[in-house]
Amino acid sequence: MIPDKAGNAELVIRHAHVLDPRAGLDGVMDVRLTEGRVSEVGENLRGTRKLDADGLHLFPGFVDVHAHWRTPGREDEETIESGSASAAAGGFTGVVMMPNTDPIVDSPVIVSGLMRRIEKESRVRARVSAALHVGLRGERLTEMRLLKEAGAFCVSDDGLGTASAGVLRNGMTYARSAGLPLILHCEDHTLATGVVHDGVAASLAGIPGSPASAEDVATAMALILAAETGAKTHVTHVSTALSAALVAFFKDRADVTADTTPHHLTLTDDLVSTLEGLYRVNPPLRPDAEREGVGDALRTGVLDFVATDHAPHASEEKELPLEEAAPGFLGHETAFAAIYTELVMTGKLTLPRLVEAMSCAPGGWVGEGGSVTVGEPADLALVDLSEKWTVDAGTMISRSSNSPYLGKTLTGRVVGTIVGGEMVYDRTGAKLGTRG
Numbered sequence: 001m002i003p004d005k006a007g008n009a010e011l012v013i014r015h016a017h018v019l020d021p022r023a024g025l026d027g028v029m030d031v032r033l034t035e036g037r038v039s040e041v042g043e044n045l046r047g048t049r050k051l052d053a054d055g056l057h058l059f060p061g062f063v064d065v066h067a068h069w070r071t072p073g074r075e076d077e078e079t080i081e082s083g084s085a086s087a088a089a090g091g092f093t094g095v096v097m098m099p100n101t102d103p104i105v106d107s108p109v110i111v112s113g114l115m116r117r118i119e120k121e122s123r124v125r126a127r128v129s130a131a132l133h134v135g136l137r138g139e140r141l142t143e144m145r146l147l148k149e150a151g152a153f154c155v156s157d158d159g160l161g162t163a164s165a166g167v168l169r170n171g172m173t174y175a176r177s178a179g180l181p182l183i184l185h186c187e188d189h190t191l192a193t194g195v196v197h198d199g200v201a202a203s204l205a206g207i208p209g210s211p212a213s214a215e216d217v218a219t220a221m222a223l224i225l226a227a228e229t230g231a232k233t234h235v236t237h238v239s240t241a242l243s244a245a246l247v248a249f250f251k252d253r254a255d256v257t258a259d260t261t262p263h264h265l266t267l268t269d270d271l272v273s274t275l276e277g278l279y280r281v282n283p284p285l286r287p288d289a290e291r292e293g294v295g296d297a298l299r300t301g302v303l304d305f306v307a308t309d310h311a312p313h314a315s316e317e318k319e320l321p322l323e324e325a326a327p328g329f330l331g332h333e334t335a336f337a338a339i340y341t342e343l344v345m346t347g348k349l350t351l352p353r354l355v356e357a358m359s360c361a362p363g364g365w366v367g368e369g370g371s372v373t374v375g376e377p378a379d380l381a382l383v384d385l386s387e388k389w390t391v392d393a394g395t396m397i398s399r400s401s402n403s404p405y406l407g408k409t410l411t412g413r414v415v416g417t418i419v420g421g422e423m424v425y426d427r428t429g430a431k432l433g434t435r436g
Contacts, residue, residue, distance in 0.1 A: 009048055009049055011418075012047035014052050016030075018372055020371060029043055030043060036421040056382050058380055062335070063359060063363045064095045066237065066259065068097070077399055079121070080122050083097075083310070091383065099128075100131075111152050112150040115128060128152050129155065129158070138163050153180075162184070168222065169228070173229050176231040185236060186215055195284070199287050210284065215239060215243050226250070233255065233256050235259075237307070241293025265343060271285060277322050278402060281327050308335045309328070313328055313402045328402065337389070384412070
């Protein structure tokens with residue numbers, strides 16, 4: 001569904017505040033889009049179509065390296081069409097789909113089938129992550145070269161992690177030889193025996209907890225093996241200060257990047273006291289000290305990206321006691337606003353650093369997007385930083401509604417998303433097509 005750039009008419013976005021930290025752009029200017037790419041950035045530009053963006057910010061489109069669109073197998077929760085529409089509503093122009101679907105994305109035929117569906121159904125640039133091991137069971141490695149030939153962008157163990165150091169080391173070696181990056185879910189299941197963070201909140205609520213060390217031990221193992229094998233390794237959803245510190249230590253010792261999520265940056269395990277299944281997530285929400293440590297790591301660039309871990313669930317899976325509920329939150333539609341409201345507006349994070357973490361850095365990692373420079377794909381997000389809005393289940397575009405921000409008022413909202421030069425999400429109210 002992404003428009004063919006050869007058929008795109010010219011579009012000039014006028015009077016937007018363009019912010020692209022990597023390109024050094026930060027000011028009101030015009031941007032011309034031609035045949036799906038940025039063709040000019042300047043002042044007083046003219047074109048066959050124009051979009052008046054006065055009062056809006058224009059960012060490189062956000063890129064989410066970690067999302068669950070539940071296809072194949074759980075299309076009742078999300079489809080490629082609804083997931084990509086939800087992503088577009090959040091300003092995302094690129095997404096990496098995780099493999100823990102039903103069936104698991106562990107064979108070339110499943111990868112190629114997803115690639116065909118993406119071509120027909122996705123509003124944004126979606127990439128397929130295949131499974132690191134068959135069935136994500138942590139035993140036999142997948143045929144990574146064949147998966148890459150079928151269209152896989154990377155391999156991942158997300159959802160379960162890899163318990164065996166030997167399997168993970170062999171997987172890294174194979175992935176490197178196949179030219180595939182790895183996205184790793186770092187969790188030691190011999191320690192992660194609870195459903196929330198093992199701390200004061202869990203004790204007061206009487207709910208079994210898992211210690212932060214469940215993440216830290218697995219993160220250390222992954223980073224050590226990444227340094228040894230040379231595999232391009234991305235550690236996802238970092239939620240503890242120690243794991244972030246471990247990433248910092250290995251930055252110049254391994255080809256490693258890492259992300260954290262909006263919810264680990266803005267929420268704490270105090271929500272455990274509600275006993276609501278809505279607030280179960282993996283890794284779990286942490287105490288404020290951990291949240292602050294992770295936020296500092298994002299601010300200083302130790303953590304490279306923000307990734308949503310967008311995880312739709314049917315209502316019957318979340319409307320359960322916390323111990324029984326399925327773990328995971330929606331993320332696409334609230335990611336920017338949640339962080340902007342809680343961190344940027346409070347002075348804990350700068351807006352350029354947030355754009356770097358949501359757009360430029362992950363765009364560079366996937367190899368496309370994340371820039372408003374001439375010649376780059378015209379993948380852009382228009383944002384009204386002044387708009388206040390309340391997160392409402394009835395207006396979510398996702399097929400699911402399990403957002404931890406339901407009922408919260410956030411500031412900053414995406415009003416338009418452009419992929420390949422064409423609007424794939426539009427709340428601007430603009431009438432395109434006027435020459436001027």
